[in-house]
Amino acid sequence: MNLLEIVGSINMIGYGLATLGPALGVAWIFASVINGTARQPEARGAMLSTAWIGFAVVEALAIIAIALVFVFK
Protein backbone atom coordinates (compact mmCIF):
# COMPACT_ATOMS: atom_id res chain seq x y z
CA MET A 1 0.00 0.00 0.00
CA ASN A 2 1.37 3.33 -1.02
CA LEU A 3 0.25 5.58 1.76
CA LEU A 4 1.91 8.79 0.70
CA GLU A 5 3.15 8.69 -2.84
CA ILE A 6 4.76 11.87 -4.04
CA VAL A 7 4.47 12.46 -7.77
CA GLY A 8 5.14 15.49 -9.89
CA SER A 9 8.00 17.58 -11.01
CA ILE A 10 11.22 18.28 -9.17
CA ASN A 11 11.24 21.87 -10.40
CA MET A 12 9.46 22.94 -7.22
CA ILE A 13 12.76 22.25 -5.47
CA GLY A 14 14.48 24.46 -8.02
CA TYR A 15 11.93 27.14 -7.28
CA GLY A 16 12.61 26.78 -3.59
CA LEU A 17 16.30 27.40 -4.23
CA ALA A 18 15.49 30.29 -6.53
CA THR A 19 13.49 32.08 -3.85
CA LEU A 20 16.61 32.38 -1.68
CA GLY A 21 17.83 35.36 -3.67
CA PRO A 22 14.63 37.44 -3.56
CA ALA A 23 14.11 36.41 0.08
CA LEU A 24 17.52 37.79 1.07
CA GLY A 25 16.92 40.87 -1.08
CA VAL A 26 13.55 41.69 0.46
CA ALA A 27 14.93 41.04 3.93
CA TRP A 28 17.85 43.35 3.27
CA ILE A 29 15.60 46.13 1.96
CA PHE A 30 13.38 46.18 5.02
CA ALA A 31 16.29 45.66 7.39
CA SER A 32 17.80 48.81 5.92
CA VAL A 33 14.53 50.67 6.42
CA ILE A 34 14.43 49.59 10.07
CA ASN A 35 18.04 50.64 10.51
CA GLY A 36 17.41 53.96 8.84
CA THR A 37 14.29 54.59 10.92
CA ALA A 38 16.24 53.91 14.09
CA ARG A 39 18.85 56.46 13.07
CA GLN A 40 16.50 59.09 11.71
CA PRO A 41 12.84 58.47 12.56
CA GLU A 42 11.49 61.47 10.61
CA ALA A 43 12.88 60.11 7.31
CA ARG A 44 10.77 56.96 7.59
CA GLY A 45 8.21 58.00 4.97
CA ALA A 46 10.79 58.81 2.34
CA MET A 47 12.68 55.58 2.98
CA LEU A 48 9.55 53.45 2.92
CA SER A 49 8.35 54.77 -0.42
CA THR A 50 11.67 53.90 -2.04
CA ALA A 51 11.64 50.59 -0.23
CA TRP A 52 8.25 49.63 -1.68
CA ILE A 53 9.51 50.19 -5.23
CA GLY A 54 12.62 48.17 -4.50
CA PHE A 55 10.56 45.47 -2.83
CA ALA A 56 8.31 45.17 -5.91
CA VAL A 57 11.29 44.89 -8.26
CA VAL A 58 13.17 42.35 -6.12
CA GLU A 59 10.12 40.23 -5.45
CA ALA A 60 9.28 40.24 -9.16
CA LEU A 61 12.06 37.66 -9.61
CA ALA A 62 10.41 35.22 -7.22
CA ILE A 63 6.97 35.87 -8.69
CA ILE A 64 8.08 35.35 -12.28
CA ALA A 65 9.82 32.18 -11.14
CA ILE A 66 6.65 30.70 -9.64
CA ALA A 67 4.88 31.35 -12.93
CA LEU A 68 7.71 29.62 -14.82
CA VAL A 69 7.55 26.65 -12.45
CA PHE A 70 4.00 26.04 -13.61
CA VAL A 71 4.82 26.75 -17.26
CA PHE A 72 7.80 24.39 -17.61
CA LYS A 73 6.55 21.11 -16.23
Add this chain to the structure above:
Amino acid sequence: MGPGGFSLIPLEGGPPEFGVSAFESRPLFPSQIWLESSGQQAAWTDVWVTNHIAQAVIGAALVIGFWLLVSRRPKIVPGKRQFVGEYLYEMIRNGVARSIIGPQYRRYLPYLLALFSFILVNNLFGQFFLFMFPTFSKIGFAWGLAAASWILYNGVGVKRYGLIKYFSKMTMPHGVPKPLLILVAPLEFISNFLVRPLTLGLRLFANLFAGHLVIMVFVVGGSWLLWSTKASSPDYSPIWNLAGGLSLLMSLAVFAIELLVGCLQAYIFTVLTAQYVSSSLAEEH
Protein backbone atom coordinates in the same frame (compact mmCIF):
# COMPACT_ATOMS: atom_id res chain seq x y z
CA MET B 1 -24.95 18.28 -3.59
CA GLY B 2 -23.31 17.49 -6.87
CA PRO B 3 -22.65 19.59 -9.93
CA GLY B 4 -26.33 20.41 -10.29
CA GLY B 5 -26.97 21.49 -6.74
CA PHE B 6 -26.83 24.81 -5.02
CA SER B 7 -23.18 24.68 -4.08
CA LEU B 8 -22.31 28.05 -2.59
CA ILE B 9 -21.50 26.24 0.63
CA PRO B 10 -18.47 24.20 -0.36
CA LEU B 11 -18.12 22.25 2.87
CA GLU B 12 -21.42 20.48 2.47
CA GLY B 13 -21.67 17.31 0.48
CA GLY B 14 -19.92 16.28 -2.67
CA PRO B 15 -16.78 14.20 -2.91
CA PRO B 16 -13.75 15.53 -1.04
CA GLU B 17 -11.44 17.28 -3.45
CA PHE B 18 -7.70 17.21 -3.14
CA GLY B 19 -4.93 19.33 -4.53
CA VAL B 20 -5.32 21.74 -7.39
CA SER B 21 -8.69 20.33 -8.45
CA ALA B 22 -10.21 21.90 -5.33
CA PHE B 23 -9.72 25.27 -6.99
CA GLU B 24 -12.15 24.53 -9.81
CA SER B 25 -15.31 26.60 -9.84
CA ARG B 26 -18.71 25.02 -9.67
CA PRO B 27 -21.86 26.42 -11.26
CA LEU B 28 -24.11 28.09 -8.76
CA PHE B 29 -27.41 27.13 -10.30
CA PRO B 30 -28.60 23.79 -11.66
CA SER B 31 -27.28 23.43 -15.19
CA GLN B 32 -30.16 21.35 -16.59
CA ILE B 33 -31.58 24.26 -18.57
CA TRP B 34 -28.23 24.92 -20.07
CA LEU B 35 -27.80 21.26 -20.92
CA GLU B 36 -31.15 20.95 -22.70
CA SER B 37 -30.61 24.04 -24.84
CA SER B 38 -27.23 22.89 -26.14
CA GLY B 39 -27.97 19.20 -26.12
CA GLN B 40 -24.53 18.11 -25.01
CA GLN B 41 -22.56 17.36 -21.90
CA ALA B 42 -21.70 20.54 -20.07
CA ALA B 43 -18.23 21.14 -18.77
CA TRP B 44 -18.45 22.89 -15.42
CA THR B 45 -16.26 25.71 -16.56
CA ASP B 46 -18.72 26.64 -19.32
CA VAL B 47 -21.26 27.91 -16.83
CA TRP B 48 -20.03 31.28 -15.81
CA VAL B 49 -22.19 32.00 -12.77
CA THR B 50 -20.02 29.98 -10.41
CA ASN B 51 -19.67 29.91 -6.67
CA HIS B 52 -16.48 31.99 -6.94
CA ILE B 53 -18.15 34.72 -8.99
CA ALA B 54 -20.93 34.79 -6.41
CA GLN B 55 -18.29 35.05 -3.70
CA ALA B 56 -16.68 38.08 -5.37
CA VAL B 57 -20.07 39.76 -5.80
CA ILE B 58 -20.96 39.09 -2.17
CA GLY B 59 -17.58 40.54 -1.20
CA ALA B 60 -18.25 43.70 -3.22
CA ALA B 61 -21.72 44.01 -1.68
CA LEU B 62 -20.25 43.61 1.80
CA VAL B 63 -17.68 46.34 1.12
CA ILE B 64 -20.29 48.75 -0.25
CA GLY B 65 -22.64 47.97 2.61
CA PHE B 66 -19.92 48.44 5.22
CA TRP B 67 -18.82 51.85 3.97
CA LEU B 68 -22.41 53.04 3.54
CA LEU B 69 -23.17 51.93 7.08
CA VAL B 70 -20.18 53.58 8.78
CA SER B 71 -20.47 56.82 6.79
CA ARG B 72 -24.19 57.27 7.40
CA ARG B 73 -25.19 60.34 9.45
CA PRO B 74 -21.71 61.32 10.68
CA LYS B 75 -21.53 63.26 13.94
CA ILE B 76 -18.92 65.65 15.29
CA VAL B 77 -18.35 63.36 18.26
CA PRO B 78 -18.17 59.94 16.57
CA GLY B 79 -19.99 56.97 18.00
CA LYS B 80 -18.63 53.42 17.92
CA ARG B 81 -19.85 52.73 14.40
CA GLN B 82 -18.39 55.92 12.97
CA PHE B 83 -15.17 55.46 14.94
CA VAL B 84 -14.48 52.06 13.37
CA GLY B 85 -15.13 53.46 9.90
CA GLU B 86 -12.95 56.51 10.43
CA TYR B 87 -10.14 54.44 11.88
CA LEU B 88 -9.99 52.20 8.79
CA TYR B 89 -10.48 55.12 6.45
CA GLU B 90 -7.66 57.11 7.99
CA MET B 91 -5.31 54.16 7.84
CA ILE B 92 -5.56 54.21 4.04
CA ARG B 93 -5.98 57.98 3.72
CA ASN B 94 -2.97 59.02 5.81
CA GLY B 95 -0.87 55.89 5.80
CA VAL B 96 -1.07 55.08 2.09
CA ALA B 97 -2.65 57.76 -0.09
CA ARG B 98 -1.35 60.97 1.47
CA SER B 99 2.11 59.76 2.38
CA ILE B 100 2.77 58.20 -1.04
CA ILE B 101 0.87 60.22 -3.64
CA GLY B 102 1.29 63.61 -1.98
CA PRO B 103 -0.89 66.73 -2.10
CA GLN B 104 -3.25 65.62 -4.88
CA TYR B 105 -4.07 62.30 -3.17
CA ARG B 106 -7.79 63.00 -2.75
CA ARG B 107 -8.75 62.02 -6.29
CA TYR B 108 -7.26 58.54 -5.94
CA LEU B 109 -8.45 57.85 -2.40
CA PRO B 110 -11.83 56.26 -3.30
CA TYR B 111 -10.15 53.76 -5.62
CA LEU B 112 -7.43 52.89 -3.13
CA LEU B 113 -9.92 52.46 -0.29
CA ALA B 114 -12.23 50.30 -2.39
CA LEU B 115 -9.28 48.26 -3.61
CA PHE B 116 -7.98 47.65 -0.11
CA SER B 117 -11.32 46.69 1.42
CA PHE B 118 -12.36 44.52 -1.53
CA ILE B 119 -9.11 42.54 -1.50
CA LEU B 120 -9.16 42.28 2.28
CA VAL B 121 -12.71 40.94 2.41
CA ASN B 122 -12.07 38.46 -0.37
CA ASN B 123 -8.86 37.25 1.26
CA LEU B 124 -10.60 36.76 4.58
CA PHE B 125 -13.16 34.58 2.80
CA GLY B 126 -10.37 32.00 2.76
CA GLN B 127 -10.74 31.62 6.51
CA PHE B 128 -14.49 32.28 6.69
CA PHE B 129 -16.53 29.14 7.25
CA LEU B 130 -19.25 29.81 4.69
CA PHE B 131 -16.81 30.09 1.80
CA MET B 132 -13.44 28.64 2.88
CA PHE B 133 -11.90 29.89 -0.32
CA PRO B 134 -9.93 33.08 -1.00
CA THR B 135 -11.39 34.51 -4.19
CA PHE B 136 -8.05 35.71 -5.49
CA SER B 137 -6.59 32.22 -5.56
CA LYS B 138 -8.42 32.08 -8.90
CA ILE B 139 -6.00 34.01 -11.06
CA GLY B 140 -8.69 35.64 -13.23
CA PHE B 141 -9.89 37.80 -10.36
CA ALA B 142 -6.34 38.94 -9.63
CA TRP B 143 -5.80 39.85 -13.31
CA GLY B 144 -8.95 41.93 -13.20
CA LEU B 145 -7.64 44.05 -10.34
CA ALA B 146 -4.17 44.28 -11.87
CA ALA B 147 -5.71 45.51 -15.13
CA ALA B 148 -7.76 48.11 -13.26
CA SER B 149 -4.63 49.42 -11.54
CA TRP B 150 -2.66 49.35 -14.80
CA ILE B 151 -5.33 51.42 -16.56
CA LEU B 152 -5.42 53.81 -13.62
CA TYR B 153 -1.72 54.60 -13.38
CA ASN B 154 -1.22 54.82 -17.12
CA GLY B 155 -4.39 56.85 -17.65
CA VAL B 156 -3.36 59.30 -14.96
CA GLY B 157 0.07 59.74 -16.54
CA VAL B 158 -1.31 60.17 -20.06
CA LYS B 159 -3.86 62.67 -18.83
CA ARG B 160 -1.25 64.79 -17.12
CA TYR B 161 1.62 64.65 -19.63
CA GLY B 162 0.04 63.60 -22.92
CA LEU B 163 0.73 60.28 -24.60
CA ILE B 164 4.16 61.03 -26.14
CA LYS B 165 5.61 62.85 -23.18
CA TYR B 166 4.33 60.27 -20.70
CA PHE B 167 5.74 57.43 -22.76
CA SER B 168 9.15 59.04 -23.05
CA LYS B 169 9.11 59.90 -19.36
CA MET B 170 8.44 56.31 -18.42
CA THR B 171 10.94 54.74 -20.81
CA MET B 172 13.79 57.26 -20.81
CA PRO B 173 14.80 58.22 -17.30
CA HIS B 174 16.35 61.64 -16.92
CA GLY B 175 20.13 61.88 -16.72
CA VAL B 176 20.99 58.66 -18.53
CA PRO B 177 23.72 59.13 -21.18
CA LYS B 178 22.35 58.96 -24.75
CA PRO B 179 24.18 55.79 -25.90
CA LEU B 180 23.03 53.89 -22.84
CA LEU B 181 19.40 54.57 -23.72
CA ILE B 182 19.53 51.73 -26.27
CA LEU B 183 19.93 49.43 -23.31
CA VAL B 184 17.91 51.29 -20.70
CA ALA B 185 14.79 52.22 -22.69
CA PRO B 186 13.64 48.67 -23.49
CA LEU B 187 14.33 47.58 -19.93
CA GLU B 188 12.35 50.49 -18.55
CA PHE B 189 9.52 49.74 -20.95
CA ILE B 190 9.37 46.11 -19.85
CA SER B 191 9.65 47.05 -16.22
CA ASN B 192 7.08 49.85 -16.19
CA PHE B 193 4.44 48.54 -18.58
CA LEU B 194 4.70 44.76 -18.50
CA VAL B 195 6.33 43.56 -15.28
CA ARG B 196 4.36 45.91 -13.03
CA PRO B 197 0.85 44.58 -13.82
CA LEU B 198 2.20 41.04 -14.17
CA THR B 199 3.70 41.04 -10.70
CA LEU B 200 0.73 42.86 -9.17
CA GLY B 201 -1.62 40.12 -10.32
CA LEU B 202 0.71 37.19 -9.76
CA ARG B 203 1.80 38.33 -6.28
CA LEU B 204 -1.78 38.42 -5.04
CA PHE B 205 -2.68 35.16 -6.76
CA ALA B 206 0.43 33.20 -5.80
CA ASN B 207 0.29 34.13 -2.12
CA LEU B 208 -3.33 33.12 -1.72
CA PHE B 209 -3.11 30.06 -3.94
CA ALA B 210 -0.08 28.74 -2.07
CA GLY B 211 -1.63 29.59 1.28
CA HIS B 212 -4.86 27.79 0.49
CA LEU B 213 -2.94 24.79 -0.81
CA VAL B 214 -0.91 24.59 2.40
CA ILE B 215 -4.11 24.73 4.45
CA MET B 216 -5.50 21.88 2.39
CA VAL B 217 -2.35 19.81 2.88
CA PHE B 218 -2.67 20.17 6.62
CA VAL B 219 -6.43 19.77 6.91
CA VAL B 220 -7.23 17.21 4.22
CA GLY B 221 -3.99 15.27 4.68
CA GLY B 222 -4.33 15.37 8.43
CA SER B 223 -7.92 14.21 8.52
CA TRP B 224 -7.12 11.52 5.97
CA LEU B 225 -4.29 10.19 8.13
CA LEU B 226 -6.52 10.35 11.16
CA TRP B 227 -9.59 8.60 9.78
CA SER B 228 -8.68 6.57 6.74
CA THR B 229 -5.97 4.36 8.16
CA LYS B 230 -7.58 1.16 9.43
CA ALA B 231 -6.15 -0.78 12.31
CA SER B 232 -6.90 -3.99 10.41
CA SER B 233 -4.63 -3.12 7.49
CA PRO B 234 -1.31 -5.04 7.55
CA ASP B 235 1.09 -2.09 7.72
CA TYR B 236 -0.92 -0.03 10.18
CA SER B 237 0.95 2.03 12.69
CA PRO B 238 -0.49 4.41 15.32
CA ILE B 239 2.10 6.95 14.22
CA TRP B 240 -0.14 7.78 11.25
CA ASN B 241 -3.03 8.72 13.48
CA LEU B 242 -0.71 10.69 15.72
CA ALA B 243 0.69 12.56 12.71
CA GLY B 244 -2.84 13.23 11.46
CA GLY B 245 -3.92 14.69 14.79
CA LEU B 246 -0.78 16.82 15.00
CA SER B 247 -1.25 18.13 11.50
CA LEU B 248 -4.86 19.08 12.28
CA LEU B 249 -3.59 21.00 15.29
CA MET B 250 -0.89 22.65 13.19
CA SER B 251 -3.54 23.68 10.65
CA LEU B 252 -4.80 26.20 13.21
CA ALA B 253 -1.40 27.90 13.14
CA VAL B 254 -1.46 27.86 9.34
CA PHE B 255 -4.89 29.49 9.40
CA ALA B 256 -3.47 32.23 11.63
CA ILE B 257 -0.58 32.80 9.22
CA GLU B 258 -3.05 32.97 6.33
CA LEU B 259 -5.02 35.69 8.15
CA LEU B 260 -1.79 37.69 8.35
CA VAL B 261 -0.91 37.02 4.70
CA GLY B 262 -4.39 38.04 3.55
CA CYS B 263 -4.20 41.41 5.32
CA LEU B 264 -0.61 41.95 4.21
CA GLN B 265 -1.33 41.24 0.54
CA ALA B 266 -4.32 43.59 0.52
CA TYR B 267 -2.09 46.30 1.98
CA ILE B 268 0.79 45.63 -0.42
CA PHE B 269 -1.47 45.72 -3.47
CA THR B 270 -2.86 49.07 -2.35
CA VAL B 271 0.54 50.53 -1.51
CA LEU B 272 2.02 49.47 -4.85
CA THR B 273 -0.93 50.89 -6.79
CA ALA B 274 -0.47 54.19 -4.97
CA GLN B 275 3.25 54.00 -5.64
CA TYR B 276 2.73 53.47 -9.37
CA VAL B 277 0.23 56.33 -9.56
CA SER B 278 2.71 58.55 -7.78
CA SER B 279 5.51 57.57 -10.16
CA SER B 280 3.28 58.40 -13.15
CA LEU B 281 2.51 61.81 -11.69
CA ALA B 282 6.04 62.66 -10.58
CA GLU B 283 7.83 65.51 -12.30
CA GLU B 284 11.21 64.99 -13.89
CA HIS B 285 14.02 66.15 -11.71
